[in-house]
Amino acid sequence: MSVETYDVIVVGLGGVGSSAAYHLAKTGQRVLGLDLYHPPHVHGSSHGRTRVIRQAYFEHPSYVPLLKRAYRGWDEVERASGEIVFHRTGLIEVGPEDGVVIPGVRSSAKQYELPIEEFTMADAMQRYPGIAGPSDWRVIREVNAGCLDVERCVQTHLSLAENLGAALRYGEPMVSWETQPASVSVVTDRARYQAGSLVLAGGPWANEWLASHGIPLKILRKHLYWFQVTDQTYDEPAFPCYFFETPRGHFYGTPHDPGVGLKLARHSGGQVVESMQGQQHRPDEYDQQLCQDFISVCLPAASTTLSQWAGCYYTCTPDENFVVDTLPDSPQVTLVAGLSGHGFKFTSALGAVAAELVDRKVDRQAIDFLSVKRFLDPSP
Template identity: 35%
Template sequence: MPIATEVLVVGLGAMGSCTLAALARRGVDAIGIDRFAPPHTEGSSHGASRIIREAYYEDPAYVPLVREAYTEWARLAVESGRPLLHQTGGLCYGPPDGVLVQGALTSARAHDVAHELLDAREMTRRFPAHRLPAHYMGVLERRAGWLDPEQCLAAALEVAARHGATVRTHETVLAWEPSAQGVRVTTDVATYEAERVVLSAGMWMGTLVPSLNARLTVQRNVLYWFASAPPVFDATRFPVFLGELAPDLLWYGFPDVGAGVKVAMHQHGPTCTPETVDRTVHEDEIAAMRARLAVWIPEANGPLRRTAVCTYTNTRDGHFVIDTHPASDRCWIVSPCSGHGFKFASAIGARVAALVSGDASAPLPDLFRLDRLDRP
């Protein structure tokens, strides 16, 4: 006998856990299923910190959504009693005509985001760990900072359960199909009849929606923590940053909050699949990161404390896919976020929960529509 529910959420990473919490808060009968036990290190939502920022260089359309996300993270922090958001300020630096500085300024000006435009001399005075070319500029925003992804997922799942949602871990969804009641979902443990289903399976989306395989690319990315020389790496002198080292070469980093300075490249790893992702960090990769540190942040080039491998699920334009499935408007695709989705998860969860419940008062930006990826 299938287990009946109103909404089944498949995958409880950033997107699924926040969607489940938001559904449960609305009083929807919801079940969330994950093949592992989130928070875990197999997908895209681990590694101790995720940047949140408002002067969004990728597109001004994200600014209202990130503002909503700040509100939703604060709400989740209060409900769960967990520390989720740490506001350090955030610096986006690069050549004055580069994608980061131009993009951040465009969003800041379009949406009145409080910011300062700094030249290289002023950035070096305030943030002495950075060594920057004399012509570089930086956009500093005070509200930026970092979210603790493990705490965020734990908080969302706790709140979901407290409001009546069922969380099922170590259970893998094998298939789904439209049915008379809505959607029939088969796992390695049970069969479900759901009125609607949310697929938030991260890099595994292609196993559940094979037509996405041609539109999504899984990319391996590495996180590095280096022992630092305090105090230049505390949050006041080393806020979260994104830097443009060269055209199409972006990196980012976090202050030392105890585990070392964390740095990583953005959109800069080999393509892989969930099955082939290489979880080993190799000596040549570490050497390449050290070479960058030696030039750009030499005092962070200390002993390597830790590494982690994580995956981006990328679209070709770098924007998200959050839309209904072409074959069934009872099935929502909520996941592929091109390596910058975490900060939005609280707001995406709230909006998807509303839409799935028939409340269309806060739609998602057209930028996230699936059919845009079919256009040449």
């Protein structure tokens, strides 16, 4: 078997890997990208028309600098390609005063001076007649939020990478990889490759690659729904993206997509999947019923009649923060994994960070909270 050599091999060309291939190719490296399928595809985590993007991060304020970088990254993608990938619809976040979302958004917005507007539930229902909720809930509008066209983001990153000379091979899965003192080799079902560095960006498939390195990733089966609407209540620009914290979980979605419907998903919950081997999407009646109940209560101008459904996977770490690091004993192997159901918006920045990890020029402090060491040596 002949051995082709590259500077870097990127395994997985979905949300993260497509961006990593672009940013690595931009630095002039000889890049090989490999994928099991032909992204954008429906088998992993980067499909379903839209992904919400927001900056006043309730999950963890440490993400905000990375989000600012991601916003610049999406601007760069649009400039370099002439494609529109980011729809600046704004976002309303709705929930109780003492919940996780409202205080978290407020705190990140304050710390990083991000533009938000606050409403009582009554005022918000006047402004957005499609929403409803208890009178003691609060609503925050995040002005600079919106949604990304997920498939177009992946496709555009791949096209940009290819234009810069990256060799992208589809339908060619990595079968195994091994490290040598200053290099890596990757074996696929048809060839053996050698490179100075390896970027592993396998989304839900990464759990099998990383478990033996002490990195615990849990795959969750998730669902996306589009519901029929009968009028223009949920159309842009009047209606934005939305995220609700309710006693029955977190629900979110994007404005009415003509011809498809109003998108809704449940961020909480999900069924554990042990391995991606042989997985096929299948609907979940319980999840769907929760979403229909949510519509009846919180989006009452929409119909509970389903127009479309899609399955998808979250890949979660125990603390739901990503893994962005090199392997402790093999610095030539970079990992971007465990995006925990909230990572797509970051991918324009995560690809750039992956390129910096490969070049050993990364600002480690900015990504310290995403390091591998938190699993290997957890603080008491």
